[in-house]
Amino acid sequence: MQGRLGRWYLIAIAMVAVVLLASLAMLGLDRAMRVRALEETRAAATSQAAILAAGLESELNKFTLVPRVLATDPEVAALLAGDRSQRDVLNRRLAALARQTDAAAIYLMDADGLTLAASNWDRPDSFIGSNYGFRDYFSGALRDGTFAEFALGTVSRRPGLYLAERVGPGTRALGVVAVKVEFDSLERKWRDAEDGVFVTDAGGIVLLASNPEWRFRSATTDNPDTASRDPARDAMRFGVAEPKPINLPGGGENASPLRMIEKIQPIAPVGWELHLLSDPAPRLSVAIANGRLAGVIVLALLALGGGGALVWRRQRQARAAAEIAAQTATLREQLQQANRLATLGQITAGLGHEIRQPLAAMRVYAENGERLLAADRSAEAGENFARIAGLAGRIGEITEEQLQFSRRSAEEPRDIALAAVIDGSLLLLRDQIRHKGIALSLPDPEATAAAIVRARHVQLEQVLVNLLQNAVQACEENGQVALTIETDGQTVRLSITDNGPGVPPALRDTLFQPFVTSKTEGIGLGLAIARDIMRQLGGDLLHEDTVGGARFTMVMPAA
Structure with a gap:
């Protein structure tokens, strides 16, 4: 009798111990999933804020040209x-x-x-x-x-x-x-896609917002100092003399203990800041629920056998990896497209200058042709009209290159002449190069003609435009930029060398990491995206310092 009671006693103690261990394991699993979900939310918010900021900068750059040209x-x-x-x-x-x-x-x-x-x-x-x-x-x-x-x-x-x-x-x-x-359509997109987005000026006043109730409120502090503001000017600009504090989600007396995650990105052209609010609650709920379910399943599978648990774990990891891979591919394409549009916005002023010159010449030739026809000098007038056709073709080349550069790259890798990529990039950047008086050295024509690579044209041009623009910006007035090509049968190497100050030593180890930049108005995505593109194409992007400058080399598989 005593032996039987002793066995039941041991069984009860064992069961209590198992329950305690399972509870502790579940608490630990909940904590781990919570930390991981918060980290994923922060990372996703950082990337999304960078994309939204780049898109807004591109939109602003497009409109700044209109009054300048007029x-x-x-x-x-x-x-x-x-x-x-x-x-x-x-x-x-x-x-x-x-x-x-x-x-x-x-x-x-x-x-x-x-x-x-x-x-x-x-x-x-x-x-x-x-x-x-x-x-x-x-x-x-x-x-x-x-x-x-x-x-x-x-x-x-x-x-x-x-x-x-x-x-x-x-x-x-x-x-x-x-x-x-006006930004109504942009705000509607934010309202449909994000938890909360708003843009503030240098004084902390909300100008654009996914929630219309936030507009023209103060985002600086809960109790903004109105002594330094001009109520009359604010009333004329914003319709309110004393902007009230913004009431963000999760605030107030019924605030949730789980705070919204906020990421801030500067908007370079006008000194604004973009604020992205991301609610971690849905991701946390899913992560914790998944974690608890996984714990129960693991305990059940342990009771049935370790073999079943191992198979289930591998399948789960495979599904998670596939989802992450799909999300990463989508985000990569979005970042590449945002980078292309931001780059195009920066060089659009130069393209406008390239178009204005032939337009002015076409007008002169047309007026002269009209006078020649009136004077019955049709042969000379025909020469003027031929010149007009040539100038129109020139404008067509510029606009076609601009449109091709802005498109999404849906093509498959194919055999591409590197000369066409170089010509297209220089067509987009010619005004910047000429404006700074840069001495541009091009590769040997024979080497250029023989360089055929396996890649995507739009992506190669995106990388080359990025590197050339960096080189031009790094050079002083009348600086030097050189392009060279080397081929070893398996790969083709296109190097861009400038005589600027080079990359600061503090940035050399992290140069290709996202959000690392030495520019005061940069967001640090250009080189990271460029290397990612080159590695997708089976090549690489390398950096090396030179005496009095820097060199970036695009490594591409030969066709």
Whole structure:
């Protein structure tokens, strides 16, 4: 009897011990899954914030060109100088340009702020006749040449970014060209895709937000210091004299103990900051639930046998690896596309200059051809029209290269002539190179013609444009950049060498890691994406310092 009681006693103790160990194991598993889920949420939020910031920067860079180009337009200068004969033509041009660029409004003001021409000339709320001399963007553009201001419209009361450019020199300003950009579609995308996104200016005021209730609130502190702000100016710009603190998710008396994760990315062109809020609760719930389920299954499988547990674990790891691989591939493509668009936004001003020159020449040839035809000199007129056709072909080459560079790369690797990649990259960057007086040394023509690689054209061009742009930016005025090609039968090596200051020693070991950069306005993704592209193609991207500069080498499989 005592022996039987002793056995039951031992069994009870063993069962209690098993329950305690299982409970401790479950608590430990919950903690581990919680830590892992938080780390994954932070990593995903960091990457997504970088993508959203790059997309917004690209959008802003696109619109900054519009007032800059219009400020040099002869018809604009003529209207400001007093010639009203072409006002109707200019109004229609501005309306067409607004439709093409999705700008909310484009308008022209004289030196006193009176609007003379506008894209909304034919609408009841037309700006023509309105005086905007009191707006900061007008006075700032007259003073500095260019100015940007985010504010409510005086007529529409719709928020937007005003980009203004002075027409004429500062000592004899003729007027100001302004473009209003609204971000309704961008905010709707944020609202559908993210937990919370908002953009603040240098003073911490929310300008854009996925939640309309956050707009024009202060994101600096819970109790912002309003003593340093101008209530009258805030009332005119934002519609509120004293911006209230932003009420973010998870705040207030009923706040959840689980805080939202916030990631901040600078927006280079205008000094803004993008804030991405990510709620870790769904990921945590799934992770903890998965962890507990895994623990129960592991205990059950241990009772049935270690063999079954091992098979299940391997299958689970395989599924997780497949999901991670799919997510990584999608994120990689998004980052590459965002990088291409950001790069294209940076070089678009140069492309506009490359297009304006042949356009001006085409106009001269056309006018001369018209006079020659009137003088019955048709042979000479035909020569002028042939020149016009050649210049039009030149413009077509530039725009086609720009469109090809911006497309997503869905093609499969194929045999590509490296000469075509080099020509396309230089076509996009020619204005930057010429503007800084860079002495560009190209590879030997025979070596270039013989270099055929197995790759994707758009991706190779993306990497080469990135490296060439870095080299040009690293050089001083009248610097030197050299391209060389080496072939060993298995691989082709294209090297880009500059005589700039080289890579700082502190960054050499982490140069190709994301978010590592020596530029004050960079986000540190260009080189990381470039190396990732090259390794996807079966090659690599290498760096080595030279005497007085740096060299980056693209290693590609030969065709």
